[in-house]
Amino acid sequence: DTEVTQTPKHLVMGMTNKKSLKCEQHMGHRAMYWYKQKAKKPPELMFVYSYEKLSINESVPSRFSPECPNSSLLNLHLHALQPEDSALYLCASSQMRDYEQYFGPGTRLTVT
Amino acid sequence: DQQVKQNSPSLSVQEGRISILNCDYTNSMFDYFLWYKKYPAEGPTFLISISSIKDKNEDGRFTVFLNKSAKHLSLHIVPSQPGDSAVYFCAARNFGNEKLTFGTGTRLTIIP
16 A cells, blocks of 8 residues: 545635645655645655654745654644645655655645 | 756657656766656656666566666656556655655657
């Protein structure tokens, strides 16, 4: 089973809202990732958690706040986003840091 | 600075023929390469990978070739099937570094 699940599938939020994206995997993977993908562009790495500790933050604005409550769960808390933050947000996981990453289906976020 | 490049934004191939997707990279520190396939509104699906100690890796209809001296890799799909129509991303990584650097993608269309 190589499934990574993400909820919600779609999210529309205003610029003053607070919302969260959720990602879950039950493959025993110890690294989890958040990516952002704009239309016709490749995925761009935002954050990496390794063994539930934040190991990479790719200079992401503080209006995006990641959280890893346990080894199976990864959240992305959103606050005061801008319309240009509208994108597909992808979660991925891998067995260890050096193994292939498996992606979830993504959350399509629209900021109005 | 685009360290991983896919110079063909699109490719059309007749069903049953071979599809060849190309990828070039500039960072000589990359030592692990992956191919992902992506359907619209879904997350990327891992296809096949290759370590820099090899020059070929095969998995069913998919074969990846790596030419380190030319900093070039290619994905061969044979025979091509209609379900192969998707966007294909190559990605590269340094050993011990979780960050994947993606190419810009090639849209493959299989013509029945």
